[in-house]
Amino acid sequence: MKTTWALGGAFAGISGAQMVAIAERNGASGIWLTLERWGLDATALLAAAGVLLLFALVRPWRRMPRLLLLGPAFLGAATLAPYGAAGIVYAALGTAGVITIAAGDFPTPADALLVIWVGVGAFAVYGVALSVAAWSYLRRTRPVCHLVSPGGMAIHRGSTYH
Structure with missing residues (x-):
C-alpha cells in the first residue's frame, strides 16, 4: 500500500501525490517529504529494514553478538504484535458496524x-513473524554448556547450531 503510493499509484481512492500533500499538511519533516517525492516512503523503507532483520534472524551467523539481533527483534515483537492485534480488533469492530x-x-x-x-x-x-524468528534464533544460538566428568572427559550439552 505504502509502496504503491510512494511510486505514484493510487490505493483506497488516494494517489501518491495526495499522500504527499496530506503528509505536508500534517507537518511531516522535510526529510520525510523529500523521500516521499522521490518515491521512497519512509515507512516502506523501515519495513524493508524489518525484513532484513527477519532474514538475519533465520541465517546461521557464527560470530554475530546475539543482542545485536535479539534486542531489536524482541523490542519490535513486543510492540508490533500487540499493536497489530489491537488494530485488528478495531478494524473488525468497524467492519461489523x-x-x-x-x-x-x-x-x-x-x-x-x-x-x-x-x-x-x-x-x-x-x-x-518477528516473535517466532527471534525465539528460534535465541534457541539456536544459546551457549554450549561444557561439563567435565569425574574422569576428566568433557561432556557437551546443548548445541549452538542445529
Whole structure:
C-alpha cells in the first residue's frame, strides 16, 4: 500500500501525490517529504529494514553478538504484535458496524477501513513473524554448556547450531 503510493499509484481512492500533500499538511519533516517525492516512503523503507532483520534472524551467523539481533527483534515483537492485534480488533469492530470509522483523508469510510485492515494486518503478521524468528534464533544460538566428568572427559550439552 505504502509502496504503491510512494511510486505514484493510487490505493483506497488516494494517489501518491495526495499522500504527499496530506503528509505536508500534517507537518511531516522535510526529510520525510523529500523521500516521499522521490518515491521512497519512509515507512516502506523501515519495513524493508524489518525484513532484513527477519532474514538475519533465520541465517546461521557464527560470530554475530546475539543482542545485536535479539534486542531489536524482541523490542519490535513486543510492540508490533500487540499493536497489530489491537488494530485488528478495531478494524473488525468497524467492519461489523459496532463502531463508526471516519473517512478522514480518504474518500469514504470504506476506503479508510481498507487502509486500516492492510496496515494493522501487516503489523500483526510482522510482529508474530518477528516473535517466532527471534525465539528460534535465541534457541539456536544459546551457549554450549561444557561439563567435565569425574574422569576428566568433557561432556557437551546443548548445541549452538542445529
